[in-house]
Amino acid sequence: MNGSTEHPLHETLLHDALHAHVRESGGDAAGASLVGLADGALRVARRRQWLARTGVGVAAVAVVATAWVTVADGATPRAHVVQPAAVDGTGNTGKAAPVSLLPVTSSTEQACTEGSGGYTVHATANQPAFCVRADRARGMTDVRVTSAKAEKSTTDGTWQVEVTLSPADRTRFAALTGSIAGAPAPRNGFAIIIDGKLWGRPSVASSITGGRFEIVGAYVGDLTSATAHDLAHRLDPGK
Known part of the structure; x- marks a missing residue:
């Protein structure tokens, strides 16, 4: 397979599970946000795999981390999104600590x-x-x-x-x-x-x-x- 069609199993399963959950729940606004996160994570995973294959190694890939928040029964699940600082080709933030x-x-x-x-x-x-x-x-x-x-x-x-x-x-x-x-x-x-x-x-x-x-x-x-x-x-x- 080439780098544009193969992607990691874990991210694929998460992506498909979130899409299925949103379809079953009627596709509200919160569900759309989760789908967007899943799509973004999958794109990042594909990019990282392509970079590894082409010899770039651990290069500048901004990863979106999600921390799940426990909610009361009946409430809509929410994901807290953490956007790391942009990195350069060395994995450094590019700004030294003062x-x-x-x-x-x-x-x-x-x-x-x-x-x-x-x-x-x-x-x-x-x-x-x-x-x-x-x-x-x-x-x-x-x-x-x-x-x-x-x-x-x-x-x-x-x-x-x-x-x-x-x-x-x-x-x-x-x-x-x-x-x-x-x-x-x-x-x-x-x-x-x-x-x-x-x-x-x-x-x-x-x-x-x-x-x-x-x-x-x-x-x-x-x-x-x-x-x-x-x-x-x-x-x-x-x-």
Whole structure:
């Protein structure tokens, strides 16, 4: 068979079952929507199969996910439709996660209280919990990195993500790190915030002019190979 007539069994059975259900129920508006979803899913399945055969592999196919909602007896079944963001040929959304680099103002040995505005570093088997507070007004927000690479440290073998900033942000970063370098701990450090979560709090001894820094986790050794590669992928849409 060729790619235009053969399609996966699961999607075909779902497609036919929904059509039959709509015919039996009289073909109301909700039924028409379900038929449209089934037709769309079948077209997507055919497209994915054709791409796999032609060597494209897992390419840019926008899949419509449906989550069924339980309804009371006698009510019309409904499907909640989730439309993922469009993807490019790499499977990436094409938009990197923004980073905030904020000067640390305090670090106390306890979890942050709700609504305090701090970032909690959760306790581990060997380390206590901390509440880290940072100065957003003096920091760099919505930073888009030019590259991010997961790698193992040559010093202790732990996983880290090496981040490179754009030329414009390198200048800002040099000024930021230079302004906190002479402060006593913990105010000589900066918080690395991604998606509202603290990913690192490195301290600096002098201005960092090269536009590069490493993310190692809230505690050194926090990152695994999987989390380091996932974070690098989220920061760098070119991967």
